Amino acid sequence: MRISGLAAATGVPVATLKYYLREGLVPPGAATSRTQADYDDVHVARVRLVRALTESAGLSLAAVRDVLAALDDPPMSRHGLLGAAHHALVAAEGEGMSREEPGAVGDDEARRRVLELVAERGWCDDPLLVDRLGEQLRAADAAGVAVSDGYLRALAAAADRVAAADLSTVRGEPADALRQVVLGTLLTDPLLVTLRRMAQERASREAAEG
Numbered sequence: 001m002r003i004s005g006l007a008a009a010t011g012v013p014v015a016t017l018k019y020y021l022r023e024g025l026v027p028p029g030a031a032t033s034r035t036q037a038d039y040d041d042v043h044v045a046r047v048r049l050v051r052a053l054t055e056s057a058g059l060s061l062a063a064v065r066d067v068l069a070a071l072d073d074p075p076m077s078r079h080g081l082l083g084a085a086h087h088a089l090v091a092a093e094g095e096g097m098s099r100e101e102p103g104a105v106g107d108d109e110a111r112r113r114v115l116e117l118v119a120e121r122g123w124c125d126d127p128l129l130v131d132r133l134g135e136q137l138r139a140a141d142a143a144g145v146a147v148s149d150g151y152l153r154a155l156a157a158a159a160d161r162v163a164a165a166d167l168s169t170v171r172g173e174p175a176d177a178l179r180q181v182v183l184g185t186l187l188t189d190p191l192l193v194t195l196r197r198m199a200q201e202r203a204s205r206e207a208a209e210g
Contacts, residue, residue, distance in 0.1 A: 003029070006039045010047040017047065025050050025064060049183075057186040067186070071179055110137040113152070121156055162192070 007014045020026040026046045029037030053064045111134045118125050140147050169184060170177045 001039050002036065003039065006043055006047065009044050010051065012047055012051060020047065020050060023061060023065070025061065025068065052183075052187060056190070059186070067182055070182060108134070108138075110134040110141070113137060113149070117152060117156055120153075121160065 001009065003014055003017055006012075007017055010017075012020075017026070021028060026043060029039040029043060031037050050064055050068075053059045053067060054061065059067070111130070114130050114133045114137065115125065117123075117133075118130065137147060137152075166181070166184065170180050
């Protein structure tokens with residue numbers, strides 16, 4: 001199909017498709033002349049993926065580029081796969097937050113609490129994730145939102161249950177598994193937010209009635 005057909009198949013304007021192509025987010029089509037190229041189902045799937053990451057997951061094109069780079073070059077080991085997924089996710093989710101080098105945060109109270117929680121749960125002390133969680137705890141504290149140790153532990157226990165459900169969906173070849181971890185996390189994070197709101201409403205109603 002020509003680029004007009006790609007636009008019709010994906011619902012993305014031709015001008016936007018040309019921008020995706022210039023930025024390397026979508027691979028070039030098979031050239032048929034100096035100014036024209038043919039596109040196929042691979043291009044349709046890639047355009048839909050870029051659109052999902054920008055519209056549903058809310059990522060910038062720069063973050064989408066990081067995610068696509070990880071998807072296009074997956075590691076072979078399962079553990080390496082999860083590490084690549086986490087780094088792609090942290091890069092994608094880190095927009096708008098401070099850009100400290102991993103491990104650069106001092107031994108403040110937030111970092112102490114994070115490392116204590118990591119040791120308690122048997123989690124990996126990945127510097128990117130440790131720094132991110134410490135940053136989030138400090139942001140909550142600065143806003144006057146109390147995150148007690150008990151509350152933090154309750155959230156961590158819930159996160160373990162969600163992680164077990166996540167990993168139960170990861171099967172197949174490394175490329176497919178990496179895609180499931182990265183895209184599944186990015187595109188189901190909004191589901192977790194909505195489910196949390198719905199559960200809060202029920203808990204509040206039951207407390208009022210009880």
